[in-house]
Amino acid sequence: MEIPYTVKARPDTGVINAKLGIWLFLASEVMLFGALFSSYILLRVGAVEWPHHALDIPLATVNTAVLITSSITMVMSWASLMMKDFRKYRIYMGSTILLGFVFLTIKYFEYTHHFHAGELPSKSTFFAIYFTMTGLHGLHVIGGMIVNTYFWGPGSKMWKTDPERFTNRIEVAGLYWHFVDLVWIFLFPVLYLL
Amino acid sequence: MEVAHAEDIKKHVRVYVSVFVALLGLTILTVTISYFDLSVVPAIIVALIIASVKGSLVASYFMHLISEKKLIYAALILAAVFFLALIFLPLLAMSDRIH
Amino acid sequence: MEGNHSHDHQLGFWRKYVFSQDHKVIGIQYGFTSLLFLLFGFTLMMVMRWQLAYPGQPIPFIGQWLGQDRAPEGIMLPEFYNQLGAMHGTIMVFLGIVPLAVGAFGNYVMPLQIGAPDMAFPKLNMMSYWVYFMGGVTMLSSFLMPGGAANSGWTSYPPLSDIATVGQTVWLIGMVFLITSSLLGSINFIVTIIQLRAKGLTFMRLPFFVWAQFVTSFLLLLAFPPLEAAGVLQLMDRLAGTSFFLPSGLVVTGQLLTVSGGGSPLLWQHLFWFLAHPEVYVLILPAMGIVAEVIANNTRKPLWGYRSMVYATIFLGFMSFIVWAHHMFMTGMGTIISTFFQTTTMIISIPSIVILTALFISLWGGSIRFTTPMLFALAFLPMFGIGGLTGLPLGLSATDVPLHDTYYVIGHFHYVVAPGTIFALFAGIYHWFPKLTGRKMNEVLGRIHFFGSFVCMNCIFMPMFIVGLAGVSRRLWDGGAQYAHAQPVLHWNVFMSIAAWVMGLFQLPFIFNVFWSMKKGKKVEENYWHATTLEWATPTPPPHGNFITVPEVYRPPYEYSVPGQAKDFTPQNQPMEA
Numbered sequence: 001m002e003i004p005y006t007v008k009a010r011p012d013t014g015v016i017n018a019k020l021g022i023w024l025f026l027a028s029e030v031m032l033f034g035a036l037f038s039s040y041i042l043l044r045v046g047a048v049e050w051p052h053h054a055l056d057i058p059l060a061t062v063n064t065a066v067l068i069t070s071s072i073t074m075v076m077s078w079a080s081l082m083m084k085d086f087r088k089y090r091i092y093m094g095s096t097i098l099l100g101f102v103f104l105t106i107k108y109f110e111y112t113h114h115f116h117a118g119e120l121p122s123k124s125t126f127f128a129i130y131f132t133m134t135g136l137h138g139l140h141v142i143g144g145m146i147v148n149t150y151f152w153g154p155g156s157k158m159w160k161t162d163p164e165r166f167t168n169r170i171e172v173a174g175l176y177w178h179f180v181d182l183v184w185i186f187l188f189p190v191l192y193l194l
Numbered sequence: 195m196e197v198a199h200a201e202d203i204k205k206h207v208r209v210y211v212s213v214f215v216a217l218l219g220l221t222i223l224t225v226t227i228s229y230f231d232l233s234v235v236p237a238i239i240v241a242l243i244i245a246s247v248k249g250s251l252v253a254s255y256f257m258h259l260i261s262e263k264k265l266i267y268a269a270l271i272l273a274a275v276f277f278l279a280l281i282f283l284p285l286l287a288m289s290d291r292i293h
Numbered sequence: 294m295e296g297n298h299s300h301d302h303q304l305g306f307w308r309k310y311v312f313s314q315d316h317k318v319i320g321i322q323y324g325f326t327s328l329l330f331l332l333f334g335f336t337l338m339m340v341m342r343w344q345l346a347y348p349g350q351p352i353p354f355i356g357q358w359l360g361q362d363r364a365p366e367g368i369m370l371p372e373f374y375n376q377l378g379a380m381h382g383t384i385m386v387f388l389g390i391v392p393l394a395v396g397a398f399g400n401y402v403m404p405l406q407i408g409a410p411d412m413a414f415p416k417l418n419m420m421s422y423w424v425y426f427m428g429g430v431t432m433l434s435s436f437l438m439p440g441g442a443a444n445s446g447w448t449s450y451p452p453l454s455d456i457a458t459v460g461q462t463v464w465l466i467g468m469v470f471l472i473t474s475s476l477l478g479s480i481n482f483i484v485t486i487i488q489l490r491a492k493g494l495t496f497m498r499l500p501f502f503v504w505a506q507f508v509t510s511f512l513l514l515l516a517f518p519p520l521e522a523a524g525v526l527q528l529m530d531r532l533a534g535t536s537f538f539l540p541s542g543l544v545v546t547g548q549l550l551t552v553s554g555g556g557s558p559l560l561w562q563h564l565f566w567f568l569a570h571p572e573v574y575v576l577i578l579p580a581m582g583i584v585a586e587v588i589a590n591n592t593r594k595p596l597w598g599y600r601s602m603v604y605a606t607i608f609l610g611f612m613s614f615i616v617w618a619h620h621m622f623m624t625g626m627g628t629i630i631s632t633f634f635q636t637t638t639m640i641i642s643i644p645s646i647v648i649l650t651a652l653f654i655s656l657w658g659g660s661i662r663f664t665t666p667m668l669f670a671l672a673f674l675p676m677f678g679i680g681g682l683t684g685l686p687l688g689l690s691a692t693d694v695p696l697h698d699t700y701y702v703i704g705h706f707h708y709v710v711a712p713g714t715i716f717a718l719f720a721g722i723y724h725w726f727p728k729l730t731g732r733k734m735n736e737v738l739g740r741i742h743f744f745g746s747f748v749c750m751n752c753i754f755m756p757m758f759i760v761g762l763a764g765v766s767r768r769l770w771d772g773g774a775q776y777a778h779a780q781p782v783l784h785w786n787v788f789m790s791i792a793a794w795v796m797g798l799f800q801l802p803f804i805f806n807v808f809w810s811m812k813k814g815k816k817v818e819e820n821y822w823h824a825t826t827l828e829w830a831t832p833t834p835p836p837h838g839n840f841i842t843v844p845e846v847y848r849p850p851y852e853y854s855v856p857g858q859a860k861d862f863t864p865q866n867q868p869m870e871a
Contacts, residue, residue, distance in 0.1 A: 032519070
């Protein structure tokens, strides 16, 4: 029994199932992070005072560059497969995963620095929303890295048996990863700069 | 999935690199502006505009949205409308209060 | 070679029946699990209704087994009543109705009705069920926590829920599981309906049931995430000492809370109701879908106003996202924002009326077969009508003032969900039982079930309007007994409780009927109801992959009594004459 349109696009919609599926998932993620942004706005508007530039901007700027770079390595890993270059795919995908590690490591240092300074989530609604939003974002980064590692490692076997389907999977994984980058693009100015 | 030729992909790669450079540049821009000590409202507007440009670049080119099918756009526009409702209606409810 | 090949060999017991990726098996799993939860939630209510009828009296039979911290000497503690109330609502809505209406009916019937071999993502479908199951187990386990289950209402309003007993944390974790399951499921449904429709099955030829599931899935997809976010925030408040929902200066039992403060209880309400309002349309739309199928089939004529029903459903789904603060009229909103929500709320009643009217008119001139499913479907119409109409004064701020949080509200929403949705779900079970089993359920038992339930439902919920209009608040552990304004209406509590217990008795013929008919029910031929939609074009029960030959659709969904045709029904996949 075969499920149609897993590899070939359905003619009238023009998409394969997984592509529609991932965009719908991302739509729900927009609502998830949207709710947190909405919470941020309500809490800040209702607050008597709100910290300004209370976080490490240079470090987070580096982290922003790290994620942006990981986004281009991710799309290049897909482009490499489109050009039938598996070796390049592994290099780019591996770089994406590595950059993810760098991002998380920097966040680890940021968090521990705050904890040592007594800046816990319970300290103020600012730190509460900071840790919650970056924490949830961080969990999404970890999730993406797990998926990417699977596709770099054991999952990459599919390139030999079903290259088109494997390329689609990398495109879908890429869409998720770019979204994680996109959320950070908004998180960074909102939490760090404003 | 359309089978793309190597030439097409190479063109795309050039676009990806340009977008990458633009994203880095806009990041530096937004950080620099944040040190200018603008008042709250202009600061928010500028920061959100820059973030939106960056986000649009990622969505349009890395995520290929610029050449995506109508169906995907429809789903995203729907989410965008409700996202705006979620952002603005509670805010309005908090500011328009009985005193 | 494309597609999913993992089923082309013999599967062992576990892969076939437990960790199945077949939408039909998953649908049945959802069905049995959700019916068990519905029964459990119903039982919680029956216990609550003892306390409401006879406050302070020892609960018969089970009182002695409940233990000192729930019911010392068998007399229910207020704390335990609150647990029963919060969990009754939570279980019925999230573990019972939606998994049955969407997880069971949607999963089983929808792929068949669109001519698909299965869902677009079978593995995801399997995960959806097991994550739901884990969420359900988590929810139920909260009863065993110190301090018992969640007890801050199904609405979990802070600050109370922030400082409530451990059971609330378990509730939140359970909700995270349930929301995850729901999100995975809704993605699957939407992709399946868009991508896997058979050739010739255009959107405007879809059975209305499929349209209902389609719009419902969008509601679940986009409305649940904010509640997930809110759940995370409340977990942070409870476990990490944050103050997302705790205002400054909060005093609990004489002590100032040592938290950072600066939070907003209203933030929770916005995020909660952003989900919970679309959620009520999740509760009703699949039911309307089932009723539409049963009515078309049992009137032997096409639905009247199919197109307007479809457009109304789409409009309803859209509007459902922008009415939520009508649950918050008592929170001090100003006139502008209040007017906005009152207006959208009044507007949203229009599509419901369109759908209900179309279903009523569909009966006109029909050759009505009063089968058991049809009895339930017919009863749905006036019951949902009462539920909907009684919602109108709640949707207008001025009239909501005396009615908010009274028994009037409980009467309103139960009319929509109990003799509304649940009746539609019963109709669906009786209607599709022959599809699953090749046998029909017993008609005599079905009629007993129907008439008994119908009378009891009205006896339980109609007096709630009276009690509510008298000013009796909801969530009172003694049913209002200590209030002077409640005295004239207190006797209704006894009446309603007896009706509830009798209704429990009338479910016994149904439960017996389901299990007995599976083995001993009268065997019936294929397409026993002479229906037109594609699910009846498969063998019974449908095999893995559903259709022997891939169907092609040539006709709209309800070609009943078409002039010139030999039979009074023409299946969708019957080719046009040459």
